[in-house]
Amino acid sequence: MKVLRFILQKEFRQIFRDKTILAMMFMVPTIQLIILPLAANFEVKNVNIVYVDHDHSSYSQKLINKINSSGYFHLVAAPASYLEGLKLIETGDADLILEIPSGFERNLVREGSQKVNIAADAINGTKSNIGNAYLSVVLADFSKDLDIRFKLPPQSASISPSLITLTSTNWYNPRAEYKYYMVPGILVLLLTLIGGFISALNIVKEKEIGTIEQINVTPIQKWQFILGKLIPFWIVGTIVFTVGLIIMYVIYGIFPAGSLLVLYIFAGVYLIAVLGLGLLISTFADTQLQAMFIAFFFMMIFTLMSGLFTSTDSMPNWARVMSQFTPVTHFIKVVRLIVLKGSGLNEVGKELLYLIIFAIVLNALAIYNYRKTS
Amino acid sequence: MPAVTLKNISKKYGDFVAVDDVSFEVQKGELFGLIGPDGAGKTSIFRILTTLLLSDGGSATVQGHDVVKDFQEIRNKVGYMPGKFSLYQDLTVKENLNFFATIFGTTIDENYELIKDIYDQIKPFNDRRAGKLSGGMKQKLALCCALIHKPEVLFLDEPTTGVDVVSRSEFWEMLGKLKEQQITIVVSTPYMDEAKLCDRIALMQNGKIMSVDTPKQIIKSFPKPLFAVKAKNIYKLLQDLRNDQEIESCDAFGEFLHITLVAENANEEAIHSIAEKYNPENFEVKKIEPTIEDSFIRLMREQSDLK
Numbered sequence: 046m047k048v049l050r051f052i053l054q055k056e057f058r059q060i061f062r063d064k065t066i067l068a069m070m071f072m073v074p075t076i077q078l079i080i081l082p083l084a085a086n087f088e089v090k091n092v093n094i095v096y097v098d099h100d101h102s103s104y105s106q107k108l109i110n111k112i113n114s115s116g117y118f119h120l121v122a123a124p125a126s127y128l129e130g131l132k133l134i135e136t137g138d139a140d141l142i143l144e145i146p147s148g149f150e151r152n153l154v155r156e157g158s159q160k161v162n163i164a165a166d167a168i169n170g171t172k173s174n175i176g177n178a179y180l181s182v183v184l185a186d187f188s189k190d191l192d193i194r195f196k197l198p199p200q201s202a203s204i205s206p207s208l209i210t211l212t213s214t215n216w217y218n219p220r221a222e223y224k225y226y227m228v229p230g231i232l233v234l235l236l237t238l239i240g241g242f243i244s245a246l247n248i249v250k251e252k253e254i255g256t257i258e259q260i261n262v263t264p265i266q267k268w269q270f271i272l273g274k275l276i277p278f279w280i281v282g283t284i285v286f287t288v289g290l291i292i293m294y295v296i297y298g299i300f301p302a303g304s305l306l307v308l309y310i311f312a313g314v315y316l317i318a319v320l321g322l323g324l325l326i327s328t329f330a331d332t333q334l335q336a337m338f339i340a341f342f343f344m345m346i347f348t349l350m351s352g353l354f355t356s357t358d359s360m361p362n363w364a365r366v367m368s369q370f371t372p373v374t375h376f377i378k379v380v381r382l383i384v385l386k387g388s389g390l391n392e393v394g395k396e397l398l399y400l401i402i403f404a405i406v407l408n409a410l411a412i413y414n415y416r417k418t419s
Numbered sequence: 420m421p422a423v424t425l426k427n428i429s430k431k432y433g434d435f436v437a438v439d440d441v442s443f444e445v446q447k448g449e450l451f452g453l454i455g456p457d458g459a460g461k462t463s464i465f466r467i468l469t470t471l472l473l474s475d476g477g478s479a480t481v482q483g484h485d486v487v488k489d490f491q492e493i494r495n496k497v498g499y500m501p502g503k504f505s506l507y508q509d510l511t512v513k514e515n516l517n518f519f520a521t522i523f524g525t526t527i528d529e530n531y532e533l534i535k536d537i538y539d540q541i542k543p544f545n546d547r548r549a550g551k552l553s554g555g556m557k558q559k560l561a562l563c564c565a566l567i568h569k570p571e572v573l574f575l576d577e578p579t580t581g582v583d584v585v586s587r588s589e590f591w592e593m594l595g596k597l598k599e600q601q602i603t604i605v606v607s608t609p610y611m612d613e614a615k616l617c618d619r620i621a622l623m624q625n626g627k628i629m630s631v632d633t634p635k636q637i638i639k640s641f642p643k644p645l646f647a648v649k650a651k652n653i654y655k656l657l658q659d660l661r662n663d664q665e666i667e668s669c670d671a672f673g674e675f676l677h678i679t680l681v682a683e684n685a686n687e688e689a690i691h692s693i694a695e696k697y698n699p700e701n702f703e704v705k706k707i708e709p710t711i712e713d714s715f716i717r718l719m720r721e722q723s724d725l726k
Contacts, residue, residue: 052522058514059510255503262469263522263523265522
């Protein structure tokens with residue numbers, strides 16, 4: 046026990062002495078938590094639209110006014126032909142073209158229907174999809190309010206499209222704001238970075254410099270060395286998590302709806318799991334560069350597959366199964382549930398079990414792989 | 420009981436044989452040298468003896484403990500100073516020393532007497548980070564850390580490589596003092612001139628031991644009279660003599676060439692008459708005592724002739 050205390054003392058001394066890493070560990074999460082949720086916003090605004098009007102009627106004028114006043118569209122040009130509009134898409138100045146055929150008003154009045162053409166630049170898939178959808182809603186709204194309805198004969202008015210109106214409520218995030226969704230997720234990624242990867246680099250550094258040789262000829266036991274590495278980063282991780290929660294409250298006004306204790310229990314177990322991953326990486330890598338690349342590989346997978354940006358439910362089946370095998374997925378889910386929904390230990394108990402299994406398996410693998418004598 | 424024994428130890432890295440069937444013993448309190456060029460297998464032997472590496476075959480003991488079965492006991496009893504400086508560069512001199520003392524369950528004060536001579540030299544830099552020390556200082560600190568728990572056997576892997584001449588001789592003086600404290604020391608070096616400072620040496624080449632004996636005995640067993648010759652154009656003389664039928668070996672040693680003859684009984688006159696064939700300017704010849712290096716080169720040649 047005394048030996049372990051001295052190892053810990055040494056580790057903390059080294060952590061606090063490396064000013065760059067120290068700054069990285071505390072500044073990076075802070076800055077990222079402040080910047081990333083603002084940038085990672087899926088709300089589509091400022092869709093650049095090109096309006097090709099072949100009709101020049103009062104209806105087509107009304108339509109463009111309606112589109113403009115929706116607040117989501119920005120009219121960039123109103124060229125005379127579709128081809129000119131397409132050129133603007135090619136240069137990237139426009140995202141959508143709305144083409145109004147000639148006879149737009151006449152057909153609407155006489156026949157009660159008219160087709161218009163929407164062309165979207167699908168390079169930015171989200172923007173084109175959502176822009177398209179917004180525009181369809183605006184068009185539907187426009188056609189509903191048309192005064193021609195009143196001029197139609199009574200029997201055709203009775204077959205008006207639908208009488209079911211939808212109103213929806215966003216539970217747990219009433220205004221459907223992205224920051225509520227992103228901030229807890231980013232907090233989890235930061236914890237992964239500290240717990241999983243800085244710890245791996247730290248152990249590999251001992252290998253690279255050769256100090257591990259010197260340690261290996263001493264009576265220090267395997268478990269003492271490993272604990273000496275895991276405990277400091279567990280503590281640092283918990284501190285970073287706390288800093289993150291404070292930022293979440295101070296800057297975004299998000300205070301966990303659920304119990305802080307449950308949140309910390311999860312964070313503690315999760316840190317043990319990712320520390321195990323870090324240890325496992327360090328047993329494979331001989332240089333810090335190798336460790337960096339392995340860590341980067343996992344970080345990419347974690348970021349994109351954990352449901353941080355895109356819901357795991359909309360992934361293909363194989364991807365959804367795979368995402369269940371990263372601890373990050375479970376922890377992100379839980380943090381969102383606890384912070385936004387206020388779930389208690391009863392509701393998320395299963396996830397805790399998963400995380401405990403991850404912690405045991407990863408650490409067991411790491412210890413099995415870590416050999417003092419080669 | 421010898422302090423260190425090796426019996427038919429061998430180690431392969433892939434197809435490369437680093438240690439080839441090596442056996443020798445080191446007695447208690449002995450200063451034993453492993454002498455050989457880079458790649459001779461010295462470091463592998465050290466790593467096997469300090470329980471860092473498992474051998475592929477054979478057995479070895481340190482202080483009577485098997486290096487595989489009783490590795491924990493060995494780790495309490497040996498001090499190891501690797502060839503590459505491997506203390507914590509971001510910790511200060513004192514912190515490093517303190518750390519290694521405490522993990523062996525001792526304190527600096529407890530064994531201060533043992534390291535006093537060495538530690539006094541680096542004490543002024545107590546609060547300097549180990550990474551910022553000069554080469555010689557680093558070696559002294561590494562030696563202190565290897566000694567702080569009063570080891571029974573000390574393994575020093577090329578402690579003087581890359582260290583200046585003055586520090587090197589100081590270092591060997593320190594080893595002499597440690598020997599007086601009854602510590603068994605196994606040291607490796609590529610420098611032949613350091614070999615004569617050991618009690619016994621093992622000459623190594625290509626993973627094999629060529630000879631184990633006292634430096635004196637190794638020199639004594641040099642089978643033939645050895646001569647040093649010199650001329651104005653030394654390179655031409657080297658070429659000429661090497662091609663001469665009567666010359667057995669001719670190697671450059673500083674400004675002299677060391678030569679032996681095929682004939683068993685040779686003297687200065689015989690050399691003169693051979694050399695005159697090539698009309699060297701300012702030709703000089705004298706009979707000399709062989710050095711360890713002469714023996715080493717001779718043994719190396721014999722070994723490759725056997726192949």
